[in-house]
Structures are given as structure tokens and as C-alpha cells.
Amino acid sequence: MKLYVIGIGPGGADQITPRARAAIQDSDMIAGYTVYIDLVRPFIGEKEILQTPMKQEIDRCTRARDAALTGKTVAMICSGDAGVYGMAGLMHEVCADYPEIEIEVIPGITAACGGAAVLGAPLMHDFAVISLSDLLTPWETIAKRLDLAAQADFCICLYNPSSKKRADYLQKACDIMLKSKSPDTPCGTVRNIGRDGEEGTVYTLEQLRDTKVDMFTTVFIGNSQTRVINGKLVTPRGYENK
């Protein structure tokens, strides 16, 4: 009994690894949020599809597990990397009582890496990845992580920086980081990473604070060494200082 949890990268077929593609082809059933299934539809062929809407993650994973228990090889599709805010963890949780199911997680390019490449090289030194979504995490935990990550002079990558209900969360996050980071800290946003309309923009932290972003955007905040070189965001690793 086999269950793949597959990261398909940012979106385009040219960023899906051969390993991910082979696992999809090896599967009898393809499961996942409709938008992600559409991204791999060109090479699904006639396979059985288990589509579930957004925000029904437990149901989605349970149904994939139950299909695997009937002997089908099932592929759960995630955007980006399956192990970074994807379905890899929950799939292990819902299969806890079914050790006979072999779960294979297949990594993909996560938005931190895909977005950083668009902006230049903002994550060249130690960095923290933080989701601003408080659907599953209390805001106090998020705020504490932002505060300590800024104090540690990490480069910071923010996932889920905004939604309709959380229109001011990026501003609140910037205010926390501004306690330890300079208002001139170079920052950037990338919208639609790896898809049509991909767009990277460079800001200062002070400007970012007053910028509206949407849920298709990933946000990058530099460390104290980050600078802008020819329009790109670059965090030196330190070779030039040696």
C-alpha cells in the first residue's frame, strides 16, 4: 500500500521534478485541491481523480488514505514543497493507525526558494520561514516568532501574508520586525511565483509596511547585510569580507 505526497513546485510544468512526475504516473488515483490537480492535468491521463475543495484538509487526507487502504496507489498533490505548509504532516497523522501504508514524501520547490530566485538572492544566509495565517496558529505565537527572528537578524520569508480577514497582518508583522530591523532593510514581494504574471518588487521595510499584498504573494525581508544590487535583493554570505 503506497501513498505519495508530492510537491509539484510553484506551478509551471518546467519546475516539476522527474521524480514527482514519475510518482504521479505510478499512481492509480490523484488527490488534491482542484487548482493543484489542474496544474498536473496534462500528465495525469485517464487516472481516477479525488478533488476536494480548499480548507477541508482532514477530509482530503482521510479519503486519500481510505483509497490507499483498498490497494490503490494514491498521489496527494501539493503546490510548492509537500513538507512546507503542505499535506505531508497531516497525511502522516491520519495514517498513524495504518502503518501498513507506506508514505513517500516527494519534495518540490517551495515558495521561499522559488520567490527568492525571482528577487535575486535574499536568502543566502540563515533565514526563518513564518506563515502569517492564524487559522491554525495563535497570533501570539506568530508575533513572538517574528519578534525573535528579527532580533536574531534572520532573513525572513513570510507565507500567507494576507487574506480578506487578515488585511492588516503584514503591517502588524512589519511593525514587530521594525523593533529590531532598520526601516531601510531591503525587502521584496513576489506574486504568482513560477506562473503567468510572475512579478517581483523591491521595497524598504518601511515601504513594505504600507504595501497591500494578496494571498498569491510571498514576502521577503532582508537581514542587516542585505542590499540591492542592479535592482536585485542580495544577502551577502560574507565571501567578500574574508
Place this chain on the structure above:
Amino acid sequence: MKLYVIGIGPGGADQITPRARAAIQDSDMIAGYTVYIDLVRPFIGEKEILQTPMKQEIDRCTRARDAALTGKTVAMICSGDAGVYGMAGLMHEVCADYPEIEIEVIPGITAACGGAAVLGAPLMHDFAVISLSDLLTPWETIAKRLDLAAQADFCICLYNPSSKKRADYLQKACDIMLKSKSPDTPCGTVRNIGRDGEEGTVYTLEQLRDTKVDMFTTVFIGNSQTRVINGKLVTPRGYENK
């Protein structure tokens, strides 16, 4: 004038994206550390190769830049992701005075994602990536980041956890994290990610402290919610608590 900085993922050809492969094929000259060039040799063909040994990063990037200035399309090969402790940043630095060179960074699967997939799903929640190498970063900075990341209850992924000169650095790092994290915190190591001899091992933080690792190993430390499920390291995102 075009210069690619390409992340080829953990090692195997099946984790190199089509985009990375196409950029290699589009290039006139392939540059990089010998070991990484060997990994892509099957699809380099008869292209010109610029090999440089380890630890001559500035020289490597400068020579690639100078080749690009003659009109050649050059591909700088990095293992993992080009933008996470790779060459993307330094390449932008050495090209600072040559804005006529178009630098395109092509992301790859970094060890944090590739190794997490081997262990299960340890990075499902907010995480920090920290290199223990003090070649370019003062140990005090590394220690401060470890301390604050542990206080923030981040999952933590450690790159470069050891070398001949730094045999006790992982132990020192664990001692710092043990100030804020429980000795029972589930942890893991992955050796030879995506290559022959790939091996993941699960420990507690207390056990990890007394474990010797080598430079081919990536280390994962859970947060306060991480647990072991059927031998896999899993950090819940929180769906089951909703």
C-alpha cells in the same frame, strides 16, 4: 549576456527540474565545483567546462562572469538550491559593476526540503535554517540565532553541522537549544540526501547532542509539537486541533 545560477537539487538526475536542465542545455559553458559538474555530466554533452576546486568561490564566480562578458552563456552549477548557501548571492556581488549581464537564478530543491521528506514531515510549521559553519560567520552570531530560534519554538534545520575543525559544533548547538527545547524533542539527521546511501535517523535532542555527524549530513530539530509517528518525524500544523 546571460549567466544562469542553477540549483540542481540534492544530487540525483530525477530531482533536477526541466527548467534547470533546459538552462544547462542553453549554455555554452558550465561552471562549478567539480563534484557538482559530475552530477550533471550526462547532459552537458561537449560543452566547455570551467571547474574550480572547493573554497575558491570568488575566483569561481569571477571567472564565470569574465566568460559571460566575452558573450558566452554561462551556467554556474550549485547543489541544492542556488539561493540557499549557494552561489546566487556572490554571483550578483561580483557582477555588481556589470549590469549588462543578465543573471537568472534557477531554484532547486534545498537540503531542508529534500531531507525533511526523508524523515517524514519535520518542517510543517514555521522553521529556521541555520548553517553551523563559522568560516564566514562569527560563532557568536550563529549561537545567538540558535538561542533565539529555540526560544521562538521554531523547527530548526542545520546545514554544515560538522567538519574536521568543528567536530564539536553540533554538540555546542544542541546545548544552546536545550536551554529552551525539551531534551525529548524529536530530531533527525539525513545523510547523503537524494544520493546513494541516503539514510535518515531519528533521535531525541538529548541523543542528538552526543551524536557524531559528518559534512554530508543535514540535521533537523523539532518544535514543541513534533512527534514520531510510525518511525517518521512529524510536526503537526494544527488541523487536528481545530
